[in-house]
Amino acid sequence: MFFLCYNVVGDNMEVKIINLDHFGRGIGRVDNKVVFIPNTLIGEVVNIDIVHEKKNYLEGKVIKYLKQSDDRVQPICPYFVRCGGCDLSHMSYLMQCQFKEDKVKDIMHRTINSNINIKPIIPSDQSYNYRNKVTFHVKEKIGYYQVKSYEVILIDNCYIADDKINQLIPSLNTLQLDHIKQIIVKTNNNQIMVILYGEIDVEDTLIKLKNQVDTIIINSEIIYGNGQIIKTVGDLNFYLSKNSFFQINDYQIINLYNKVLDYCDFKGNEKVLDLYCGTGTIGIYLSRYCQTVLGIEVNEDAIKDANQNKKLNNINNISFMLGDIQYKIEEIDLKPDIVVVDPPRKGLELKVIESLVKIKPSKIIYVSCDPMTLARDLKILQEDYKINEITPIDMFPQTNHVECVVLMTKIKR
């Protein structure tokens, strides 16, 4: 009897890459099973080892390239593949953008239909050194968690991080790291915030970091500076605290918010609901062009920042509500013409979708950082809303992640 066409995990075999999956991994076949292989491109032929064997598929790693694609570029990062954070650095930036646009098309066409109007992706002016926030973990020195594991990969330099973060790494490595669990660094044009978690020697931290950073927080306590940095988007400024969300690519925020503004197509008298509003950024950005805005957000620090940001920018026609949108949305007395939603990766809660359908705004503008959950939500919303167009935006160069902004208009019955 014939049992196995391939052998056990670890076997060295030749595979031709016939496609790419949504994570940018090459897809090949070993006998009747699909195999996913990072750092490969369509048309390449590679010798691989199988590293995981699942019921319906295999995962492989390249041992040798037998034929390389002309589209391949040499990744500049020495931690590429091992770290796993950047999974597209072996593609030219142009190819990365094409990959993401095709990924959005593929997901939308499979989940919804093939007539959806997907616009060309908006590329990032800066494809390296764009990240304004990173999270380090510790194993003797600092590094990143390898993707999908708790293994710390020590790094001296992260090519997608703001250079101010890289310049701080040697000093962070001089801290008494034994009891430090996590270090978060956030930046703006000229400021640095460091947040440390664990059992930390305050004096030692102050001596070693104070001259290089603007604020230091240990666990929940601000030990240096005022616990905030000020971010700039266009002609607006925004306070940002340690727990508040901020878009991580400073070079693309303006393009993202301008796309939302463009889709709003304001006449001036509109009432806007800004759901998942964070520090109030999108709402404040839009407030100058419409009658009134209400933002809702669950994070207390972010709402504090949002109220400060309203004052900082002299905006009088916006207010904010603290709480879980699923419940707060039922309490609002505003009848919005436009609702902007910008949820986390998990997308909209079903209860929120049901409320939106009841509220009946004439437009919904959906900002999403995960096309899979976006497609799931659009499939439900399309019963009541026409999906006019989707614009992908590259907020995360070198990685497979892609942001989308969607314009939806109420179907008249």
Ligand SMILES: C[S@@+](CC[C@H](N)C(=O)[O-])C[C@H]1O[C@@H](n2cnc3c(N)ncnc32)[C@H](O)[C@@H]1O
């Ligand atoms: C992707 S961020 C968007 C923030 C903001 N729109 C911006 O551009 O900076 C998502 C935000 O949703 C908030 N959030 C997550 N779940 C929520 C919920 N159930 N109710 C209210 N806010 C929520 C998070 O705290 C976070 O600030």
